Amino acid sequence: MWEEKDQSLYKQFVFQNFSEAFAFMTRVAMAAEKMDHHPKWTNTYNRVEIWLSTHDAGDIVTDKDRKLAKKIDSIKI
8 A cells, every 4th residue: 555655655565576576667667657757766676665756746746646656556567
Protein backbone atom coordinates (compact mmCIF):
# COMPACT_ATOMS: atom_id res chain seq x y z
CA MET A 1 0.00 0.00 0.00
CA TRP A 2 1.22 3.48 -0.84
CA GLU A 3 1.85 5.72 2.16
CA GLU A 4 1.51 9.49 1.97
CA LYS A 5 4.29 11.13 3.96
CA ASP A 6 6.56 14.14 3.65
CA GLN A 7 4.50 15.49 0.73
CA SER A 8 5.02 12.37 -1.39
CA LEU A 9 3.59 8.93 -2.00
CA TYR A 10 5.99 6.21 -0.82
CA LYS A 11 6.13 2.48 -1.30
CA GLN A 12 8.77 -0.22 -0.95
CA PHE A 13 8.81 -3.24 -3.26
CA VAL A 14 10.75 -6.41 -2.41
CA PHE A 15 11.68 -9.03 -5.01
CA GLN A 16 13.40 -12.42 -5.06
CA ASN A 17 16.66 -10.99 -6.41
CA PHE A 18 18.36 -8.07 -8.15
CA SER A 19 17.30 -9.18 -11.63
CA GLU A 20 13.61 -9.07 -10.71
CA ALA A 21 14.04 -5.67 -9.06
CA PHE A 22 15.82 -4.31 -12.12
CA ALA A 23 13.20 -5.72 -14.50
CA PHE A 24 10.51 -4.02 -12.42
CA MET A 25 12.41 -0.72 -12.53
CA THR A 26 12.71 -0.99 -16.31
CA ARG A 27 8.95 -1.44 -16.67
CA VAL A 28 8.26 1.44 -14.28
CA ALA A 29 10.70 3.64 -16.21
CA MET A 30 8.86 2.97 -19.47
CA ALA A 31 5.46 3.72 -17.89
CA ALA A 32 6.78 6.88 -16.23
CA GLU A 33 8.27 8.10 -19.49
CA LYS A 34 4.96 7.62 -21.30
CA MET A 35 3.26 9.68 -18.59
CA ASP A 36 6.09 12.24 -18.56
CA HIS A 37 6.17 11.83 -14.78
CA HIS A 38 9.36 10.48 -13.27
CA PRO A 39 9.79 9.00 -9.79
CA LYS A 40 12.45 9.48 -7.19
CA TRP A 41 13.66 5.98 -6.38
CA THR A 42 16.42 3.83 -4.94
CA ASN A 43 17.43 0.25 -5.52
CA THR A 44 19.46 -1.91 -3.16
CA TYR A 45 19.79 -5.51 -4.33
CA ASN A 46 16.21 -6.86 -4.25
CA ARG A 47 14.52 -3.77 -2.80
CA VAL A 48 13.12 -0.81 -4.74
CA GLU A 49 11.82 2.25 -2.90
CA ILE A 50 9.74 4.84 -4.77
CA TRP A 51 8.66 8.36 -3.82
CA LEU A 52 6.16 10.20 -6.02
CA SER A 53 5.42 13.93 -5.97
CA THR A 54 4.71 16.51 -8.64
CA HIS A 55 7.56 18.97 -8.96
CA ASP A 56 5.59 21.41 -11.15
CA ALA A 57 2.96 21.70 -8.40
CA GLY A 58 5.50 22.50 -5.68
CA ASP A 59 6.56 18.97 -4.75
CA ILE A 60 3.18 17.85 -3.45
CA VAL A 61 1.04 14.78 -4.14
CA THR A 62 -1.35 15.28 -7.06
CA ASP A 63 -3.61 13.11 -9.22
CA LYS A 64 -0.63 12.63 -11.52
CA ASP A 65 1.17 10.82 -8.69
CA ARG A 66 -1.86 8.71 -7.82
CA LYS A 67 -2.25 7.66 -11.47
CA LEU A 68 1.41 6.66 -11.71
CA ALA A 69 1.17 4.78 -8.38
CA LYS A 70 -1.80 2.83 -9.72
CA LYS A 71 0.11 2.05 -12.92
CA ILE A 72 3.16 0.91 -10.92
CA ASP A 73 0.97 -1.40 -8.84
CA SER A 74 -0.29 -3.03 -12.06
CA ILE A 75 3.21 -3.91 -13.27
CA LYS A 76 3.92 -7.63 -12.97
CA ILE A 77 7.26 -9.38 -12.96
